[in-house]
Amino acid sequence: MQGAPLWGWLGPVLVTVFGGILRFVRLGDPRAVVFDETFYIKDAYSLLTFGVERHTLGDVKDPIADRRILAGNLDIWKHCPEPSDCAAFVAHPPLGKWMIGLGEWMFGMNPFGWRFAAAVVGTLSILLIARVARRMTRSTLLGCLAGLLLALDGLHLVLSRTALLDIFLMFWVLAGFACLVVDRDRARDRLAAWCETHPLTSYGPRLGPRPWRVAAGVCLGAACAVKWSGIFFLVAFAVLSFVWDMGARRAVGLREPYKGTFALDLPQATAAMGLAPALTFVASWASWFARDGGYGRGWAQATSSGPLFFVVDSVRSWLQYQVQVLGYHTGLDLYHPYKSEPWTWPVLFRPVLFAQETGGTGCGARDCSETVIGAGTPALWFAAWLALLGCVVWYSSARDWRAGAVLLAVAAGWLPWFYYAVADHRTMYLFYMIPVVPFMVLGLTLVAGLALGRQDARPGRRAAGSAVAGALALVVLINFWWLYPVLTGETITQAQWWARMLMRSWVEAAPK
Structure with missing residues (x-):
């Protein structure tokens, strides 16, 4: 059922509240610096304090500094005669760390504060997936199912309760996709309305402003400003949106739909999915441009001449920095006991142990354990990958745009890592799949919709499909x-x- 507009919002909001409770209850536990939080919480606080990332008194991943932070002592940053002496090389753009820093600014430098933003965007992503699924299926029931499934994914839950960057990457990717789905509907409605009052031409009309596509470009630029891997989704979704435009013009019967798309839609698509993301990405570095002390900034040299030289030299320094970051990522092959290869991710072969404390009391036994392991919910993941195989068959036979969009998103977030695994032997982890998880859920939801059948399907068919989805x-x-x-x-x-x-691979030590 599509349902009334009120339930179209109320149902997803209720599911979101349920997911939010799971993410916010005991958010400050474990009261420790978990896994790679040690990098990002310090970078975030340094951005708040200095405007750029700076070195701490010890190594960046320094247990002593972590304990001092937990004790409320934030005096861990070096005193530097010159700001550039403390400049820290960081491997990721700053937006995700600014988002973490917002929670630190609001609630303090404590586990709840530095995890707050992750919990917020993790919760909001449940609402996003529910609304996107409802729009794609025209069913409030299926929209709520999608939101519930995402709320119940273990990997999504763990990353929503941890101050890492990947949950922010996932959020902006999903937000960009949601905007493109709305843009697709609005553009087709506009094109259909034009065709009702005008004779068909070769190219058709210009579709006017496309604010939702611009918003998608901004969101996908924000994804790149969290982690560079957002570029995979940006390229894939830019192509997807353009293909949707060609399909829309062809569907209404225009004589030359493809030429019309290139002539009338491509310039605006280039601005929305090219210029807007680029400006968003550069804007995320505004503090680096405006402050002395950033890594590779060269402030003294940039300010040695006039305004034009300042701009040119600043851009040169920034581009050189980006090249160094690219070299770092392509050469990252350090051993880590919880690294894994991308072809093992769908079966959850090697999750990441985020935290573990053994011993102690409080469990009613001699030996107790407090563990955070970043694993997806196996029942959801295995069902989702079976559903994605179904989407391949569905798209091959019916060319349904929804199945095609989901498959493209999954491919964009998963397949590029195969290249890095084979060519560069790069160190990778299961949680790199988190931007793909919402699209796994979408694929499963679409297949559940096929099981339910159309609104006018036989009652027995609807009842059987509902039973399968409910089970x-x-x-x-x-x-x-x-x-x-x-x-x-x-x-x-x-x-x-x-x-x-x-699985034994969840606890066995990985070979070096």
């Missing part, structure tokens, strides 16, 4: 509930912890 949601819920203690660091016995390690 799926129940199995995912039970699986998520079983794993919940090791996703959130609850105190459990060692025996209970072992029972939740579903």
